[in-house]
Amino acid sequence: MKKILSIVLIAAMASSCAAVKKRPVEEYKNYEENLSETRHTFPSLPEPGAMATGPSAGAGAGNPVNSQLDEAVENFIRNNKAERHYSGFTILVYSGVDRERAFETRNILYSEYPDIKAFMEYQQPRYLVKVGRYINRIEAQSQYNKIKDKFPTTRIIQDRFERAESNDGDLEEPIRNNEE
Numbered sequence: 001m002k003k004i005l006s007i008v009l010i011a012a013m014a015s016s017c018a019a020v021k022k023r024p025v026e027e028y029k030n031y032e033e034n035l036s037e038t039r040h041t042f043p044s045l046p047e048p049g050a051m052a053t054g055p056s057a058g059a060g061a062g063n064p065v066n067s068q069l070d071e072a073v074e075n076f077i078r079n080n081k082a083e084r085h086y087s088g089f090t091i092l093v094y095s096g097v098d099r100e101r102a103f104e105t106r107n108i109l110y111s112e113y114p115d116i117k118a119f120m121e122y123q124q125p126r127y128l129v130k131v132g133r134y135i136n137r138i139e140a141q142s143q144y145n146k147i148k149d150k151f152p153t154t155r156i157i158q159d160r161f162e163r164a165e166s167n168d169g170d171l172e173e174p175i176r177n178n179e180e
Contacts, residue, residue: 083163089140090159093118093151094129102127105151112150116143133161 080086094105102120106129109118121128131147134140140156148154 085160085162087158087160089134089137089156091131091140091144091147091154092128092157093131093147093154095126097126099127102129105129108150109147113147116147130159133159 093109094102096102106118106120109116109129109131116131118129118131121130132140132143137156144154144156
């Protein structure tokens with residue numbers, strides 16, 4: 001029964017393939033299609049030099065978009081300066097409850113990597129040995145690559161840093177390198 005069914009199926013497929021009639025290429029040789037009615041058209045752009053010649057050209061010439069952007073940037077800067085903390089990244093070299101091991105890790109960092117400033121924190125019940133304060137993860141990557149061979153459990157983590165106050169009471173900008 002299966003053989004008969006498979007033979008019938010193969011015959012049907014073969015006959016359907018034979019029913020397809022190939023048309024010669026010459027039949028489509030003069031074919032044309034005009035799609036101009038369905039295409040979207042856009043007005044042409046002015047020349048780049050022509051855009052800056054008007055009375056409202058330039059950042060401070062009364063351009064409403066530029067003035068709104070300037071105001072938004074100023075608000076953003078003002079709000080950021082008012083924040084006492086900022087978010088960033090640091091390299092966590094050691095995290096554990098062993099106080100002696102934390103001090104040992106910090107001392108090894110001081111002796112083997114004098115250009116890297118390490119600092120310790122105590123968050124009950126664990127000690128943390130961290131390196132650097134960075135705005136983004138990519139900045140921390142070069143220091144991380146230096147110390148990961150000596151300390152395999154090292155990782156880059158998110159952290160919050162307190163801004164230092166300057167002499168005039170304003171908050172200083174965040175630290176952008178590996179020094180405090």
